[in-house]
Amino acid sequence: MMGPLGDTAAEHATRTRRTYMEVSGDGRLRRDRRGGTLTRNGGGSAATGAARRSWNSIKGARVLGAGGEMAVSRKTFETQVLALLGPLQGVARRLTGNDTDAEDLVAETIARAWRALETLESEAAFRAWLFRILNNTFISEIRRAAARPQTESMHEEETVEEEAEFSLFEQMHQPFLLWFSNPEQEFLDKLLREDLDRALMTLPETYRIVVILADLEEFNYAEIARMLDIPIGTVRSRLARGRSALQKLLWQQAQERGIKGARPAGPAASAGSNARGGMQDKKDGVS
Amino acid sequence: MNKRNIDCEQALRQIFEYIDHELGETDHEAMHRHLETCKGCFSRMEFERRLKEKVGALREEKPTEKVTERIKGLLKGF
Numbered sequence: 001m002m003g004p005l006g007d008t009a010a011e012h013a014t015r016t017r018r019t020y021m022e023v024s025g026d027g028r029l030r031r032d033r034r035g036g037t038l039t040r041n042g043g044g045s046a047a048t049g050a051a052r053r054s055w056n057s058i059k060g061a062r063v064l065g066a067g068g069e070m071a072v073s074r075k076t077f078e079t080q081v082l083a084l085l086g087p088l089q090g091v092a093r094r095l096t097g098n099d100t101d102a103e104d105l106v107a108e109t110i111a112r113a114w115r116a117l118e119t120l121e122s123e124a125a126f127r128a129w130l131f132r133i134l135n136n137t138f139i140s141e142i143r144r145a146a147a148r149p150q151t152e153s154m155h156e157e158e159t160v161e162e163e164a165e166f167s168l169f170e171q172m173h174q175p176f177l178l179w180f181s182n183p184e185q186e187f188l189d190k191l192l193r194e195d196l197d198r199a200l201m202t203l204p205e206t207y208r209i210v211v212i213l214a215d216l217e218e219f220n221y222a223e224i225a226r227m228l229d230i231p232i233g234t235v236r237s238r239l240a241r242g243r244s245a246l247q248k249l250l251w252q253q254a255q256e257r258g259i260k261g262a263r264p265a266g267p268a269a270s271a272g273s274n275a276r277g278g279m280q281d282k283k284d285g286v287s
Numbered sequence: 288m289n290k291r292n293i294d295c296e297q298a299l300r301q302i303f304e305y306i307d308h309e310l311g312e313t314d315h316e317a318m319h320r321h322l323e324t325c326k327g328c329f330s331r332m333e334f335e336r337r338l339k340e341k342v343g344a345l346r347e348e349k350p351t352e353k354v355t356e357r358i359k360g361l362l363k364g365f
Contacts, residue, residue: 074365078362081358081362082355082358082359082362085350085354085355085358086347086348086349086350087346087347087348088350089347089350089351089354090345090346090347091347093347099351103353103354103357106354106358107357107358107361110358110361110362111361114365167331168334168338169330169331169334169335184330184334188334188337188338188341191338191341193344193345196341196342196345197345200342200345211342214307215339215342215343216342216343216345216346217346218343220307220308220309221307221309236303236304236309239303239307240303243303243335243338243339246342247338
């Protein structure tokens with residue numbers, strides 16, 4: 001079920017909207033993400049992506065009219081919905097923060113999706129389409145019901161901006177800290193699922209949704225931009241800030257829990273905030 | 288092709304886009320070349336990539352029985 005946007009999916013998704021198409025042509029490469037970024041996705045795959053984009057732009061100009069037909073049958077709709085139910089419920093839970101609202105959100109999303117079936121461009125676009133409806137439903141229904149101020153996300157974005165530079169890696173390579181082994185390996189090895197989940201749920205909503213869509217659901221930047229109705233540059237910056245804020249939360253949690261190696265070695269540890277300069281020295285010293 | 292080289296500062300700025308496979312061909316290759324020769328940036332990239340994998344592992348695969356029953360009922364009514 002992972003990565004349903006395969007080859008055909010990426011091609012189908014390009015038929016009606018060129019801006020979406022240009023990045024989704026690379027979507028298939030992204031599905032190969034587990035491991036080996038450096039070695040497996042070299043220039044060859046990027047070149048293939050470019051070639052495919054070029055072909056798709058020709059095809060995209062030609063294949064347009066679906067003639068008002070539904071992109072999928074009722075049976076396919078049901079099958080797809082049931083296949084995506086786990087991820088839908090998971091994202092809904094992380095958006096709403098509780099199981100009851102999450103269930104309502106999933107049900108409302110599916111009801112809306114059924115009513116809006118004519119807006120689905122192709123079967124291949126089903127997953128992105130459904131998650132877009134999920135997000136829109138969350139914004140319009142749940143948030144309104146909770147009477148949360150619409151401007152909150154803007155403020156969140158501003159306040160996190162100054163923390164955008166936080167990096168766990170750099171934090172762990174401060175020359176003021178003592179390590180017994182490779183610090184980032186040790187940190188990742190000891191990182192618990194619950195810690196990650198808690199940190200993710202603590203993220204401001206604006207960043208949380210982008211991190212969820214990118215890292216859990218593996219949508220590409222263009223797909224996320226389209227889902228959230230924001231520019232692709234905003235996706236990029238929110239993702240960077242979201243990941244940075246997540247790392248800061250993980251760091252704080254690690255210190256609270258006293259994970260070995262995450263504690264400052266002495267009083268001097270708090271004095272260093274910019275570790276970038278010391279990274280190389282420390283790295284060489286550790287390995 | 289333009290064989291542009293990048294320094295560590297540029298590489299660090301592009302790390303997320305690299306691990307997300309969002310760089311264009313030229314930038315991706317420049318990054319690739321830099322990472323092949325720079326141990327510090329490679330370690331950083333590997334850390335970010337592994338952390339992304341850990342976050343990705345939070346993805347829910349299976350719905351609860353309760354929600355499955357509810358949605359099946361909903362679908363019947365369409």
